[in-house]
Amino acid sequence: MQPISAVNDFVVKFANVNGSGSASANELFARSVLRMGVPVASRNIFPSNIQGLPTWYEVRISGDGWLGRRGGVDLMVAMNPQTWDKDVAEIDKGGYLLYDSTRPIPASKFRKDVTPLPVPLTEICNTAYSDPRQRQLFKNIIYLGALAFVLDMDLEAVKWLIAEQFESKKKLIAPNLQALDFGYDYAKEHLKGVCGLKVKHADKVGDRIFIGGNDAAGLGAVYGGATVCAWYPITPSTSLAEAFTKHCKRFRVDPVTKKNKFAIVQAEDEIAAIGMVLGANWNGARAFTATSGPGISLMQELFGFSYYAEIPAVVFDIQRGGPSTGMPTRTQQSDLMLAAYSGHGDTKHVLLFPEDPREAFEFAATAFDLAERLQTLVLVMLDLDIGMNDWLCKPLAWDKDRKYDRGKVMTAEELEAGKEFGRYLDVDGDAIPYRTLPGTHPSKGAYFTRGSSHDRYARYSEDGGVYVEVMQRLLQKFETAKTLVPKPILHRAKEAAKFGALYYGSTSAAMDEALAALDGQGLHVDALRVRAFPFAEEVVEFINAHEQVFVVEQNRDAQLQKMIVNECAIDPARFISILHYDGTPVTARFIIKAIADRMNIGKAREAAE
Amino acid sequence: MTYIAKPKLHHPGLPTNKLGFTRRDYEGRISTLCAGCGHDSISAALIQACFELDIEPHRVAKLSGIGCSSKTPDYFLGQSHGFNSVHGRMPSVLTGANLANRQMIYLGVSGDGDSASIGLGQFAHCMRRGVNMVYICENNGVYGLTKGQFSATADKGSKAKGGAINPDSPIDMVSLALLMGATFVARSFSGDKKQLVPLIKAAIAHRGAAVLDVISPCVTFNNHAGSTKSFDFVRDHNEAVNKLDFVPAKKEITVDYEPGTTEVVRQHDGSLIKLAKLRPDYDPSDRTAALTYLQEREAAGEVVTGLLYINAEAKDLHEHLNTVDAPLNRMNEDELCPGVDMLETINGEYR
Numbered sequence: 001m002q003p004i005s006a007v008n009d010f011v012v013k014f015a016n017v018n019g020s021g022s023a024s025a026n027e028l029f030a031r032s033v034l035r036m037g038v039p040v041a042s043r044n045i046f047p048s049n050i051q052g053l054p055t056w057y058e059v060r061i062s063g064d065g066w067l068g069r070r071g072g073v074d075l076m077v078a079m080n081p082q083t084w085d086k087d088v089a090e091i092d093k094g095g096y097l098l099y100d101s102t103r104p105i106p107a108s109k110f111r112k113d114v115t116p117l118p119v120p121l122t123e124i125c126n127t128a129y130s131d132p133r134q135r136q137l138f139k140n141i142i143y144l145g146a147l148a149f150v151l152d153m154d155l156e157a158v159k160w161l162i163a164e165q166f167e168s169k170k171k172l173i174a175p176n177l178q179a180l181d182f183g184y185d186y187a188k189e190h191l192k193g194v195c196g197l198k199v200k201h202a203d204k205v206g207d208r209i210f211i212g213g214n215d216a217a218g219l220g221a222v223y224g225g226a227t228v229c230a231w232y233p234i235t236p237s238t239s240l241a242e243a244f245t246k247h248c249k250r251f252r253v254d255p256v257t258k259k260n261k262f263a264i265v266q267a268e269d270e271i272a273a274i275g276m277v278l279g280a281n282w283n284g285a286r287a288f289t290a291t292s293g294p295g296i297s298l299m300q301e302l303f304g305f306s307y308y309a310e311i312p313a314v315v316f317d318i319q320r321g322g323p324s325t326g327m328p329t330r331t332q333q334s335d336l337m338l339a340a341y342s343g344h345g346d347t348k349h350v351l352l353f354p355e356d357p358r359e360a361f362e363f364a365a366t367a368f369d370l371a372e373r374l375q376t377l378v379l380v381m382l383d384l385d386i387g388m389n390d391w392l393c394k395p396l397a398w399d400k401d402r403k404y405d406r407g408k409v410m411t412a413e414e415l416e417a418g419k420e421f422g423r424y425l426d427v428d429g430d431a432i433p434y435r436t437l438p439g440t441h442p443s444k445g446a447y448f449t450r451g452s453s454h455d456r457y458a459r460y461s462e463d464g465g466v467y468v469e470v471m472q473r474l475l476q477k478f479e480t481a482k483t484l485v486p487k488p489i490l491h492r493a494k495e496a497a498k499f500g501a502l503y504y505g506s507t508s509a510a511m512d513e514a515l516a517a518l519d520g521q522g523l524h525v526d527a528l529r530v531r532a533f534p535f536a537e538e539v540v541e542f543i544n545a546h547e548q549v550f551v552v553e554q555n556r557d558a559q560l561q562k563m564i565v566n567e568c569a570i571d572p573a574r575f576i577s578i579l580h581y582d583g584t585p586v587t588a589r590f591i592i593k594a595i596a597d598r599m600n601i602g603k604a605r606e607a608a609e
Numbered sequence: 610m611t612y613i614a615k616p617k618l619h620h621p622g623l624p625t626n627k628l629g630f631t632r633r634d635y636e637g638r639i640s641t642l643c644a645g646c647g648h649d650s651i652s653a654a655l656i657q658a659c660f661e662l663d664i665e666p667h668r669v670a671k672l673s674g675i676g677c678s679s680k681t682p683d684y685f686l687g688q689s690h691g692f693n694s695v696h697g698r699m700p701s702v703l704t705g706a707n708l709a710n711r712q713m714i715y716l717g718v719s720g721d722g723d724s725a726s727i728g729l730g731q732f733a734h735c736m737r738r739g740v741n742m743v744y745i746c747e748n749n750g751v752y753g754l755t756k757g758q759f760s761a762t763a764d765k766g767s768k769a770k771g772g773a774i775n776p777d778s779p780i781d782m783v784s785l786a787l788l789m790g791a792t793f794v795a796r797s798f799s800g801d802k803k804q805l806v807p808l809i810k811a812a813i814a815h816r817g818a819a820v821l822d823v824i825s826p827c828v829t830f831n832n833h834a835g836s837t838k839s840f841d842f843v844r845d846h847n848e849a850v851n852k853l854d855f856v857p858a859k860k861e862i863t864v865d866y867e868p869g870t871t872e873v874v875r876q877h878d879g880s881l882i883k884l885a886k887l888r889p890d891y892d893p894s895d896r897t898a899a900l901t902y903l904q905e906r907e908a909a910g911e912v913v914t915g916l917l918y919i920n921a922e923a924k925d926l927h928e929h930l931n932t933v934d935a936p937l938n939r940m941n942e943d944e945l946c947p948g949v950d951m952l953e954t955i956n957g958e959y960r
Contacts, residue, residue, distance in 0.1 A: 034960075209959035219955070225945040227937040228708045230701075251947040259933040261944060263708040265926075268734040272701040275694070275731070279705025282692060283670070284938030287705060301695050395956040400949040404942055437938065438670045438690035438706070439713050446667060448683055448691040460683070 001113040004094040005196035008038050008063030010074035012147070012197075015087040016140075017080050019051030025140035026057040027390070028161055029147060033061055034210055034392065035157040037202040041067040041509065043389050043585060048235065048328040054083045065204055067356075067392060068510030071587040075117075075151075075197055077143055084109065096195055098143060098150070117191055119146045124182050138179040145183025150195040155184060209358075209395050213386035214290075216357035216396065217316055218243025220364025221288055222251055225404050226314070228287035229264045230276035232295065235328045236384040237318040240290040241266075270295035274302045274315070281312040282449060284409070284437040286368045288314035293322045293335050296342065296379075303377055304343025305451045307474070310424070310433065312371035312378075312407070316364070319383040321583045330583025331384035333505055334555035339379045340533055340563060346471065350378045350481050351533040355508035356386060358393040365398075366486065372407035374481050375435060383554070385506040385585040408434045415444040423447040423458035424470060431476035478534055485532035488539055491515060493524035499599065500546030501527040502539070504560060506585060507552050513588035514595065523599045525550070533563065540568045550595055552578045554586055627663040635660045637687040641680065647799035647825030647840075648678055648747050652685040654802055655716070655745075658809040659686065662857055664714065670706055671716040674699040674728060677754055678720030678747035678825075686716075697728025700735035700744070704926070707740055710936035711927045714813060715742040722752050725761040725780045732782075736789035736818045741925035743812040744791075744820045746782050747799070749827040750838035757830035768835030783917055784903050786820040787896055792923035793819035794899075796914045798843050799826065804914065807882075810855040811916065814880040817923035824912065843912055850891040850902075850915040854883040876921045884916060893919050 004010070012029070016022035023044075030042040038061055045056040060070050075096040078087045091097060093113045099105070101118030110116060121142050125135040148155050159177055166172040218240050221229070231241040241264070248262040267273040273289040280287035291299070296317055306313045319335045321327030339351055352367060354360040363380050371378040408428075410421055415436070421444065424433050433456075436445035447458040454470065455461045493515070503511045508529060515527055528542045543549050543564070551561040558577040565572050578594045580586040623631040635656040640649050659669065666688035673679035675696035682691045694702040703717045717735075724732045724746045735744070750763040759767075762782065763775045786794045793815040797805045805823065812819035824843050826832050832839045837846075851872075858879035870889070874882040884893065892898060899918045906913045947955075 207956075207960075209956050211959045223946050223952070225940070225942065227940060227945065228705060230705060251951070252945070254933055257933065258931075260931050261933050261937065261940060263927075263930050263932050263937060265704065265708070265738070265930075267701065268730055271698060272704075272731055272734065275698045275701025276705030276708065278694075279672070279692070279702035279707075280709040280938075281705070282702075283706040283709035285709030287709070302698065305695055396952055398946075398949045398952050402942070402946075406941075436690075437710075439667055439710065442665055442667050443688055446688050446690050448693065450691075450693040451695060452693070 002094055003096070003115050003196045004074055004092065006074065007198045007200050008061055008202060010061055010197045011070055011072060012059045012061070012075045012077065013073040013087075013090070014057040014077040015080045015083050016055050016057070017082070018046060018049060018053050018055040020140070021137045022055070022079065022140045023057070024165070025144050026059070028158065028165065029144055030059045030390070031161055031210065032148070032153060032158040033059070033199055034205055035161060036154050036199055037205050038063055038199055039065040039067065039204050039392050041069070041392065043069060043385065045584065046329050054080050061199060063202055063204060066509070066513040066588065068513050069585045069587045071589040075195075077147070079143070088114065096197065098146065100139075115194060117146070117150060117194060119143060119183065119186055124186065128182065138175070141176055141179035142183035145180040146187040146191070148180070149184045149187035150191050152198045152200070154201065155180075205392070207395055208392050210390050210392050211357045212239070212388060212390050213354070213357040213360040213382050214240035214318065214388060215243040216361040217364040217380065217382060217387075219247050219396070220361035222247045223361070223398060224286065224365030224368040226286045226288050226368060227262050228276070228280040228285045229262070229289065230267045230273040230287065231289050232267050232270045232273045232291065234270070234292045234295050236320055236388045237290040237292045237295070237316065239388065240316055240318065270298040271302065274299040274313070277313050277315070278302055278306055278311050281371070286314070286372070288316065288368075290316040290318065292318050292320050293338070294325065296335055296338055300342045300344070303349065304345060304347050306377040307343060307347045307349065309449050309451055310375040310435070311449070312375055314367045314371050314378050314380065316380045316382060318387040319381065327583045329384070331506070331585055332554050332581055332583065333381070333383055333507070334559065334581065336381065336555070336559040337563065339381060348478055348534070350374065350376060350485060352378065352380045352486065353504040353531050354380065354382060354386065355505060355529065356391050356393045358396055360386060361396045363486070369405040370481075370484060373405050373432070373484060374477065375407060375432060376477070381505060383506050408432055410434045410436050410440070410445060412441045415441045421445050422456045424454065424456040424473070426473055430480045431473045432480060482534045482536055485534065485536065487536050488531055488542070489529045490538075490542070491527040491529065493526050494519045495524045497524040497526045498547045499525045499550065500542055500548070501525050501550040501552060501595070502530055502542070502560065502564075503527065503552040504530040507554060510586050510588045510591055511552060514591035517588065517592050518595060521596065523596055525595060530560065535564060535567055539564065540570070543568070543570055543574060548576055549574055550576050550578050550598075552586070552591055554580050556581045626660055628665060630660065630666075632656060632660045634688070635666060635686055637682070637684045640684040642677060643829045645828040646677070647749065647827070648681050649684070650799040650802065651745065651747055651805070651823055651825055652681050654805040654809055656685050657802070657806050658813065661806070662810055662813065663859075664813070669714045669716060671718060672699050672703045672706065673718040674720075674723035676720040676723045676752070678718055679723055681747070682716070682718050697723050697726070698731060699723065700728065700731035700740070703742055704735055704738065704740045707742065707926065708932075709938040711741070711932065712936050717742050717744045719744070719746050721746060721748045721750060721760040721762040721782070725782060729761075729780070733785065733789045736786055736791040736820065738926045739790065739792065739817045739924065739929065741816055741927065742818060743809065744818060746820070746822045747825040748782065748822055748838070749825050749831055750836070751827050751831040753827050753830055764837040767837045768833070770830050770833055781903070781907065782822040783820070784900060786822070787900055787918055790818075791820045791918075792817040792920040794918040795820070795916045796822045796824070796912075798824045798847055798912075798914060800840060800844065801847070801914070804849065804853065807853045807855040808916065810857070811853065811876070811880070811882045814855070814857070814876050814878055815919070815923070816877045817920070817925045846910060846912045848906060848911040848913055850888045850913060850917065851893065852885040852887055853916055854885075856881040856883060874919055874921050882916065882919070887915070893917060
């Protein structure tokens, strides 16, 4: 059996126990590789638990810059005895196993086709430290040191990062550097020339940044002018509200008065959170909440209110595995239909599908413009993979001349000048009426907001014709929305293609790689990344331009595909679903195989005919 | 009677307030509630209070939930923005509205079905947070719009119109408000305008969550013998702890009172509440004693009314959150967006 040799193209997986302090050491590893100019894609795989259960961190090192999960493991850092058997079994043939060799492990626990990299971590720690907590924490830094040697990494890059990380707690720098050396020196002495995996300096990272989606979306909400955030803790959305808080404390405190230009309320539940969001938006502040599937279920009644009474609102849905409590710490794209048609009666909501943290930042800000322009709910559909993992992406961007689009708000001056005000009157032909904010004018422009049927002047009415008129206008408003939401992005195959593929959100990373690989195999597929609902005309045109269209999704029921069938009146037989929904992010390997199998069957059939 | 349009012409001799408004300018559409409904009296009291306080109607936002009570904001302050939200969620919607613009007056109108059942959680939490609002619970012990089911404030043993006896213990809104941290707690009766109007005025002047539990008999479904929320029952059992006179801050304040029998409370805006003590030992600044008193007197079958608790020094949600004085809804890019240069710095921090 030949041990794997690879430079800048392999997967390292860390198997840890949660609560053991491994996360920061593992992240340090990923960042060190980045500092060497080599792209990485890292993902946390963690349980819904605080301490004691297994957790994994997967780092894909990809000189070619592929950021999806690759699948497979070349080097396992096995730090959790509980999951040892499973972890060892997962290593690719010819791979490597770094482990704590302090206590003897029976030969039967190893594989002949995997090269062991033993490091007596506990022994090194017990010799160096007396404090139990230190013994535990430094163990992580020691294996990082060992890894740095066996992978031929730039030790200075790691040390530089440690110094940066502990800049505010300087006395921690020296002990961490020492622990790093313990591991590095041990490996240098005992593991020389054993490992065929190497990280080599490159210049493939450029000006890209390494940021999590929830962090970026929270910052996007600050840039987008959100002033009110009402939220209820739920994995995996919590860190978005926390990020917003963090960024607000930095950017939104008045330097003179020390008072806050923001208001953040941890609500009693998701229903109260969306209630506050509607109240604030009704009163003219940009307000949002962040939640996940179960929260969306709870918010539905007020979502319907937002739709019917035409109140702007922004909701971030960080999707996790459903149904019910489902898999709180795993990723899925399974809230699409719920979000799109949330609420009783005939309702539809605008959805945005960012592909990575950079776009999460951009769409966060855009969502507020769209919500105020369209006077309706806008949901930003993130998922755990984007939200809770750091992604390598292009720098966050902001146009220096960008102004907020506050939509159609009639001012006191306009009212005073005698401009006609009807809260639900379509004066511009785009089905978007004007609104007034409470307190605008002493005698003009007041109206009564209600979720019960109303006429164009916001008066209560049970007249069928009046009701239908408003409902039809809302449909027309959704047509206006089509022209305002982010357009889909086309990715052409190298050669003319009969096959197309639709995809969205976090699938993008794996899809880019899959499309390149398929092109390389002579399997040409055009692809369109859908970025919003309602679907732009380009989506229909794309489908019509291809004989068959793959729809790649991370849910069981092909939700996007069904929405397209519904909304665009397209024959379902045109579509081939590619569905990945086990809770782990979809891999390029999975997509390549699924598409290649279908296309090769087709080719074989053509050849036979 | 809603098909009859309300005439807009005023009698030229109608008295005006300092703003030049007549009482009519504080009215809304014609009520669609049953003739004689207690809720209409509360609307009238709200109109009276706002008129007498010289409040600009457009500086008020009125929010409600679902139910007979929650329909009423359409029937007063027609020049104010209104928000008839969903069942039991008025407190959260009002909280959000208040966060957006702290400079307005927020009236939350709800009922016992809306506040004590589906919305009990939101009722409790807006008290805890000290949302600056007047929370009026128009309490009739019955679900009117669905025709006469008991609500959660119906007394145990009270009788429904159809004869059923309520087996469940009642939720006492004022005790709950006290426990949850409300800083102005009162109970009144829709049939006692002399008590209700000054209480509303004092509640509007209060900074923080002000709760008014107003017993408001339902003439159609809960005004019979055996009901403890009927006009007759409440009149017979109404025991006011104090009699209140409200003196707004703008007036030159000269108050005469006899020490011992009258107490004067000054609120943060400088307004005064003159309290004639009807129960000499009752101290509305003592929350613990108020809770005990309420338990004792209600066990004795009394409906205790009046200003039950006030903390004139209370702070509201905005002060807890340390928000800027200017309304958040007025701010734009210049004040809110950190800008493109800062984004460069931020990008650098993620490399």
